[in-house]
Amino acid sequence: MSPHTIAATATHAVAHHHHHPCRRSPLPRHCSRRVQGRVVVSVVRAAPGTATTTPVAASATDTPSTAFWDYNLLFRSQRAESPDPVELRVTEGAIPADFPAGTYYLAGPGMFTDDHGSTVHPLDGHGYLRAFRFSGGNGAAAAHYSARYVETAAKREEHEASSSWRFTHRGPFSVLQGGTQVGNVKVMKNVANTSVLRWGGRVLCFWEGGVPYELDPLTLETLGPFDILGLAGGADNEAAARGNGGEVDRSRRPWLLEAGIDVAASLLRPILSGVYSMPARRLLAHYKIDPKRNRLLMVACNAEDMLLPRSNFTFYEFDADFTLVQKREFVLPDHLMIHDWTFTDKHYVLLGNRIKLDIPGSLLALTGTHPMIAALAVDPSRESTPVYLLPRSPEAEAGGRDWSVPVEAPSQLWSIHFGNAFEERDARGGTSIRLHMSSCSYQWFHFHRMFGYNWLHKKLDPSFMNIAKGRELLPRLVQVSIDLDKRGACRGCSVRRLSDQWTRPADFPAINPSFANRRNRFVYAGAASGSRRFLPYFPFDSVVKVDVSDGSARLWTAAGRTFVGEPVFVPTGGGREDDGYVVLVEYAVSDHRCHLVVLDARKIGERDAVVVKLEVPKHLTFPMGFHGFWADE
Numbered sequence: 001m002s003p004h005t006i007a008a009t010a011t012h013a014v015a016h017h018h019h020h021p022c023r024r025s026p027l028p029r030h031c032s033r034r035v036q037g038r039v040v041v042s043v044v045r046a047a048p049g050t051a052t053t054t055p056v057a058a059s060a061t062d063t064p065s066t067a068f069w070d071y072n073l074l075f076r077s078q079r080a081e082s083p084d085p086v087e088l089r090v091t092e093g094a095i096p097a098d099f100p101a102g103t104y105y106l107a108g109p110g111m112f113t114d115d116h117g118s119t120v121h122p123l124d125g126h127g128y129l130r131a132f133r134f135s136g137g138n139g140a141a142a143a144h145y146s147a148r149y150v151e152t153a154a155k156r157e158e159h160e161a162s163s164s165w166r167f168t169h170r171g172p173f174s175v176l177q178g179g180t181q182v183g184n185v186k187v188m189k190n191v192a193n194t195s196v197l198r199w200g201g202r203v204l205c206f207w208e209g210g211v212p213y214e215l216d217p218l219t220l221e222t223l224g225p226f227d228i229l230g231l232a233g234g235a236d237n238e239a240a241a242r243g244n245g246g247e248v249d250r251s252r253r254p255w256l257l258e259a260g261i262d263v264a265a266s267l268l269r270p271i272l273s274g275v276y277s278m279p280a281r282r283l284l285a286h287y288k289i290d291p292k293r294n295r296l297l298m299v300a301c302n303a304e305d306m307l308l309p310r311s312n313f314t315f316y317e318f319d320a321d322f323t324l325v326q327k328r329e330f331v332l333p334d335h336l337m338i339h340d341w342t343f344t345d346k347h348y349v350l351l352g353n354r355i356k357l358d359i360p361g362s363l364l365a366l367t368g369t370h371p372m373i374a375a376l377a378v379d380p381s382r383e384s385t386p387v388y389l390l391p392r393s394p395e396a397e398a399g400g401r402d403w404s405v406p407v408e409a410p411s412q413l414w415s416i417h418f419g420n421a422f423e424e425r426d427a428r429g430g431t432s433i434r435l436h437m438s439s440c441s442y443q444w445f446h447f448h449r450m451f452g453y454n455w456l457h458k459k460l461d462p463s464f465m466n467i468a469k470g471r472e473l474l475p476r477l478v479q480v481s482i483d484l485d486k487r488g489a490c491r492g493c494s495v496r497r498l499s500d501q502w503t504r505p506a507d508f509p510a511i512n513p514s515f516a517n518r519r520n521r522f523v524y525a526g527a528a529s530g531s532r533r534f535l536p537y538f539p540f541d542s543v544v545k546v547d548v549s550d551g552s553a554r555l556w557t558a559a560g561r562t563f564v565g566e567p568v569f570v571p572t573g574g575g576r577e578d579d580g581y582v583v584l585v586e587y588a589v590s591d592h593r594c595h596l597v598v599l600d601a602r603k604i605g606e607r608d609a610v611v612v613k614l615e616v617p618k619h620l621t622f623p624m625g626f627h628g629f630w631a632d633e
Helices: 003-015 064-073 153-158 238-242 255-274 303-307 359-367 394-398 447-452
Strands: 029-035 038-044 082-087 089-093 102-106 109-111 126-134 143-149 195-199 202-206 213-215 222-225 281-283 288-290 295-302 311-318 324-332 347-351 353-357 376-378 385-391 407-409 414-425 431-440 476-484 490-497 506-510 522-527 542-547 552-557 562-564 568-571 580-588 593-600 610-615 628-632
Touching: 102 195, 102 568, 109 143, 126 153, 126 202, 195 628, 255 303, 281 303, 295 303, 311 347, 324 385, 347 414, 347 431, 376 447, 385 394, 385 476, 407 490, 414 506, 414 522, 431 506, 476 506, 568 628
Parallel strands: none
Antiparallel strands: 029 038, 038 552, 082 143, 089 610, 102 126, 102 628, 109 126, 126 143, 195 202, 202 213, 213 222, 281 295, 288 295, 295 311, 311 324, 347 385, 353 376, 385 407, 414 431, 431 476, 476 490, 506 522, 522 542, 542 552, 562 580, 568 580, 580 593, 593 610
């Protein structure tokens, strides 16, 4: 498919409507069939050289025009809220008796277009928290839905008393058409739209770059910003004092360079905080939960890190009562962009995305004609990827390994999301570390074009997410393997596909959360079946279940013109790793509806994988969400 086909149609439509890189292997064999209104595709292992693909017949609606509008319907604003829970109608199956009582929270944007001509990037859309509450099984099960906007400071300013919307904050990824451009320093727009967590009795909505907002777990009423970094205390905090990681060895770089970075940092801090209202510490939206120790792990970096070839990371660990139990600080001699990260028993793990300043883009961003994120660009100057293994435990620190020197993975990966990481002792007294993750190519990734955002046409162009050679460039599942000797020196590092039987784009890897930080067998992810000619890679329409023990993969695929979001695993407490359910939202753009789908994790790829499907009332249909969280009652 030519990437220009959809783009040309999009332009027409808008005008008329105002040790080696990942290895290759034979393709899997797909067995497709239509069951109860959906296509189910099972991916099975085939002998090398004999794999075949059964093509899915193209639909009459599989046209460039339909693809364009289907894609844009996924990001259609929803102005209505549902503070009072609405019982969801079961349209297929039944809530199983062993489905636990609890709530599936889903964070994501809800508002993209205001009443004055501006359309913002999905990453700048105001946070809209959705909650699906299950009362339990045993024949009396029911599910209720509620949704409310996160009342951030930016939302209160931009949502006027008359109920109209006027965007005044540019946001890092957007350009305003109906507002002030040149001289508009309202760049940081904490929309609390990226991820959600329930911990210590609190529900928190996160955004990449600001404090989280706390909401009432039942009513979803916004209680206000939650200063989680303030809980970490100052330098005299006992936990922080015994957990300090220290600075990088400055002797590795010329002293003049380090002095210049220090001066630049001291000049940038007051500008970023005083002019652009950026917080001094930027909290990442992705957190981690260590089930072994029952801890919440978070990481923050400095505001000026985005503009300098040095990165400051502070890791925090909280117990179930939000008491800080460990704080460790690290300074790395690298210009990095980190969205997600992971951990093991002994290490915090950062897979570094290398970036650089884009001077022409910076000048355009300052004029207001380009997004502020245009000031940054990917840095593909090195063919390897830095993996920083930062000591989490005293044992790791005592090993003597210089943590400021990364392991260089022999492939250029732009890391996106992590499913799991774990480490084990090997027979020689060394350590084997395995990372399960999604990554894409530096050659594809582009900051302000993500999701196909086009501020000139006020529409999203799906061509960017469905480019030619998408299998090689778009997000895919990989495993990074690192072997350390007993002294911590790297014996080897390799990168391969997580499954040689699954080669299509995939992202949002998830596992049974009780297996976090230990060897897991299964990884679940949103995936593309490739059944649509003009939207072959994104949005996802499937859930793939990868068995990392043998590389096999099994697939459940939704019906035509239906897309899916991030899968979340809901454990039932059985003895097997896949004893539980996978919940996800299904977006049926053909009739503009949303459904919550529950899959039996053990039966993905089989005829009866769908356990229950619940329909959200049409007037409450919401745009695509980002990240979710399951909370047992």
